[in-house]
Amino acid sequence: MDNDNNLWQGLKQGNKEMFLALYKKYYHTLLFIGVKEMKDAHLVKDIIQQLFLYLWEKRETIQDARDVRSYLITSFLRKLTADWKKSKQSGLLEVVWSSYPDDPQPNPEEKLIRKDEQSHLFKLLMDRINELPNRQKELIILKFYEGLSYQEIVQRTGLSHRTVYNKIHEGLKKLKLDIVKNQHSRSAALLLLLNVLASAATIAMTQKY
């Protein structure tokens, strides 16, 4: 909490790094709250951007926030519902306001996030994900990151339940196989290197005598 207040003060003083730190800290919190409400991560990401750009522009006049987390979530939800209403689909959305601001519990996804631990491994995995065909990659993001259910993915993409399931299963297989293959090829290379070193040592020895 203390840290939040520091970041907030930093923002008010126009410290860009602290402002970005605040953004990074709350990005996923807001994203997952937003995705739960409207199942459209693209739109939610836009609104998070707009919210933070607004804060940055108004940094000199914004108030002290007693509870930064609640403040961000509340303003975010307000913006989300306003934009949502504009898009004329308000019938679909009944935002339960009160459940968030009074509830400083991290959401399940936040608990999963390990900030930059073993980031090289994530990078490796991300490279593999990027090598997947677009459709598979998209479905894997919807399922494993944005957390949509199969039913919701079916509605979103117009694909059949079976196709979605098969493509995700297929994609997962490729991801894992690729990583295993990668480890294999690396150990194969190591083995080769050891062989070369061993034979070099043998040659050196024979020359000596």
Place this chain on the structure above:
Amino acid sequence: MNDDKMTIEELLSDESFINYCKRISPDDIAVWENYIKKNPDRALLIEDAKEQYVQLFNALALADLDEQTARLENSLEQKESTPVVQMEKFEKEKRGKVLPLLLKITAAAIIVAGLFVTINYFVGGRDNRKTYAAVYGERKNIQLPDGSVVTLNAGSNIKINENYGTTTRDVYLEGEAFFEVKHDITRPFIVHTPAMDVKALGTAFNVKAYLNEKNTETSLISGLVEVTLKENNNLKMLLYPNQKIEWQNGNTNAVNSNLTKANKDTHLTDSLPKKLVVTSTGDIKEIAWKENKLMFDDEEFHNIAILLERWYGAKINFKDTAICHYRFTGTYEKEDLNTVLDYLKESKHFNYTIEHGETLTINLSK
């Protein structure tokens, strides 16, 4: 989940298993904890699958966070690189103030001189209009007296009257500008161009009306605007978000009898609103310029040259007519003119030479 050959992929494709990993459903948590109890030999596999899920989630989350942070930083940078020029009071023109500000905006003395002449010309007192201009090679933000913000593209100017905002908010545009209009239902905001007038209440839209281009177009991003096609019997049309309307200038007789029926029909369909296309990178071509992006989509080189001239404040000559019709597609953000030409050269061969004169001149040849 009772088959023998259960794999990690199968586990991960299972909705209930994901809920268990995220710990969001007490039922699913119970199901899987129970399963582990009954199948202790599978405990490791389950653990492994859970770990894989967390890895996958984290990789996607980090990649997305990086991408979005870069996007935010980029927007901040753009906000800083386009200075906001506050509209001054109407009565007096403070030359001494304008000049140093412009010097800050652009180091190119020649551009300042050009603008100086422009301001002088309009301040000459022939009418009471106030002009703001962005010359070739620059883009500029201007805040109007009512708080509406205009972003001027290169080679464009707007004029407003002394009585701006008393009953209506009238803006006269030459060139291209993006308008973010302060909501005020009592004082309509109207952009006037030779071919069309665009009336808005509180909204964001782009109007492109360069005198040296054959089309005038309006693209609406949010809100609602009413477009009046002056050259088409003042036909009024409403534009909804993410639509644009294009009008071919000088078609005064579009609805009169001079045109054959076929022509008339095609023209009428041309003037119907079209959908704005959002590219895979999330850009809208019509307003990419506002985000400091130079963008063209399968356009002929002579048209691109007009864009480049405005964007970089250079003069481009074609020494060979065949090159004019080369088609290119591309998006550029921070590249200088040389780099852009080098990229284009890669895809279709041509040569260029640069003359550093009063203005930068580029000669294109085969």
